Amino acid sequence: MWRRFAHLSLSISRTKLQSLQDPTVLKLINTFSSDAGNDGVASSRKPFITFVLGGPGSGKGTQCEKIASIFGFAHLSAGELLREEMSSPSENGELIRNVIKEGKIVPSAITISLIKRGINSATSDKILIDGFPRSEENRIAFEKIIGVEPDLVIFFECPEEEMVKRILGRNQGRIDDNMETIRKRLKVFEDLNMPVVEHYSSKGKVHKITATGTVDEIFERVRQVFASLRYLKAFLSF
Numbered sequence: 613m614w615r616r617f618a619h620l621s622l623s624i625s626r627t628k629l630q631s632l633q634d635p636t637v638l639k640l641i642n643t644f645s646s647d648a649g650n651d652g653v654a655s656s657r658k659p660f661i662t663f664v665l666g667g668p669g670s671g672k673g674t675q676c677e678k679i680a681s682i683f684g685f686a687h688l689s690a691g692e693l694l695r696e697e698m699s700s701p702s703e704n705g706e707l708i709r710n711v712i713k714e715g716k717i718v719p720s721a722i723t724i725s726l727i728k729r730g731i732n733s734a735t736s737d738k739i740l741i742d743g744f745p746r747s748e749e750n751r752i753a754f755e756k757i758i759g760v761e762p763d764l765v766i767f768f769e770c771p772e773e774e775m776v777k778r779i780l781g782r783n784q785g786r787i788d789d790n791m792e793t794i795r796k797r798l799k800v801f802e803d804l805n806m807p808v809v810e811h812y813s814s815k816g817k818v819h820k821i822t823a824t825g826t827v828d829e830i831f832e833r834v835r836q837v838f839a840s841l842r843y844l845k846a847f848l849s850f
């Protein structure tokens with residue numbers, strides 16, 4: 613079981629922190645003081661989990677790389693894990709290829725087992741999970757199998773025409789970076805992924821980031837969210 617409070621050291625008193633009345637502070641105090649861990653991943657300490665959501669091509673991967681390098685997070689991209697699995701001699705390779713080509717969602721059990729392996733081998737206990745959950749089914753299965761909710765959700769909001777332009781300019785040879793699959797991915801995003809964003813919004817966990825402008829302009833918006841967490845790290849050892 614994750615010992616959520618075991619490593620918590622407060623350099624100022626809890627009461628004093630609560631007196632700040634800052635919603636982010638209060639949310640983090642709750643996060644780090646509730647003992648709700650379970651045996652989903654093999655760590656004695658609950659990782660700090662951030663889901664990174666947004667439409668196809670909204671810049672999730674680009675921004676995650678920057679967050680990982682500047683704020684010391686491990687970056688797990690669900691799409692990348694699936695592509696690696698697809699290209700390895702795996703029993704699920706053919707299924708994953710067909711689903712990705714169609715822009716649909718791979719069965720949750722497969723994706724979650726890859727994410728779980730990634731969490732267990734991560735060298736940081738601050739984890740970014742990029743492109744997951746993609747559907748309510750993904751979300752419910754994650755919460756059931758891993759046994760926790762994310763501490764934070766970042767949602768990149770980007771106009772469709774910008775996402776399409778970025779994907780068509782990506783040039784990484786992805787089997788789903790063609791107009792026919794892009795149309796399907798956009799529909800899946802609206803129909804299946806937006807309900808996940810709405811679910812976590814209703815729980816006050818979502819930080820919405822406008823994902824237009826240059827990579828650096830967008831990162832400045834992202835940086836402010838994570839800088840506030842780093843500020844808290846001065847008080848909370850996690």
Ligand SMILES: Nc1ncnc2c1ncn2[C@@H]1O[C@H](COP(=O)(O)OP(=O)(O)OP(=O)(O)O)[C@@H](O)[C@H]1O
Pocket residue numbers: 666667668669670671672673674675691743778779781782783823824825826827830
């Ligand atoms: N702000 C930006 N302006 C212009 N191009 C960008 C910007 N951010 C990312 N890109 C480029 O757009 C493409 C898509 O970005 P990225 O791969 O980060 O998106 P993604 O959300 O991870 O997409 P997917 O869901 O398809 O994996 C990449 O080629 C990336 O270099």
Ligand SMILES: Nc1ccn([C@@H]2O[C@H](COP(=O)(O)O)[C@@H](O)[C@H]2O)c(=O)n1
Pocket residue numbers: 668669690691692694711712713715716717718719723742743744745746750788797
């Ligand atoms: N939770 C997920 C994430 C991704 N997929 C499939 O992979 C494709 C590519 O994902 P990117 O995040 O790299 O865009 C995606 O279109 C899905 O087919 C998935 O099934 N479940």
Ligand SMILES: [Mg+2]
Pocket residue numbers: 672673689691743
């Ligand atoms: Mg990506």
